[in-house]
Amino acid sequence: MKVLTHWNPFREIHELQHRVLNALGTSANATGERESTAVAEWVPVVDIIEDEKEYLVKAELPEVSRENVHVTVENGRLTIKGERRFEKEEPGKKYHRVERSYGNFVRSFNLPENVDAEQVGAEFKDGVLFVHLPKQAKAKPREIEVKIN
Template identity: 50%
Template sequence: MKQALSAWNPLRELEDFQNRILRAFNPNNRDTAGQSPASTQWSPLVDVSEDEDSYKITAELPQIPKEDVKVTVENGTLVISGERRFSHEDKSMKYHRIERGYGSFARSFNLPTDADPSRIGAKFVDGVLHVQIQKSEHAKPKQIDVRVD
């Protein structure tokens, strides 16, 4: 019996391994392709940055109404959560592929020790959530004049 040789592709093996892991943790033990759009897991993309005065988290939340987004802080953890609903208004429409994520999401961020949880602000503009976390005043560096006698 003659076996055909194929080129080894480590990325393909890694993808296969990842898919096996994801299927193992799927409570229904089936591919996500077979799930309804409302039950797929997704997580919004975020940028986290810092300047001298504050930390900033920017999250992409397209097609999510402001009312469906929550920002909470508890025990040093900031949580952004919400839900993007799938609505198919046209019942005659057949969907061949649904790749955008729908359903509930939650992203958690441990606040740095110099963050002030009482000074957190959030604004929602054009599907983008901007969270600003002010740093504590006592954590900011201060210059002290040293007198030489």
């Protein structure tokens, strides 16, 4: 299975800058106001497993609600996207460290030719998304007897 990963060097530079400023306690937003939390785009980790019947994509999506996850299959491409929202700040709570990433995420994968796109299914359990990509039945080779005249 071919995997295409989109790399955005500017996002990585921005995240590094944000982490350094946040660690120093000098993080500020575009208007110059001090930010109390870090919100960044993130990429969930996935495992892709194959057996004789299907490909299985397992994506870790902790604290993401099922309503915030969208799975699509279009033109030979599987796309998983959604959002992990940051907790609302409450009076009396003070965050000392925020290391987990929040915000929108997108993962896309090219599907092998033998995936039956009409039968793709997904389930969400214990913070893990399972996307089942069944394989199409292979046409069995047929042996033809050659007659000699």
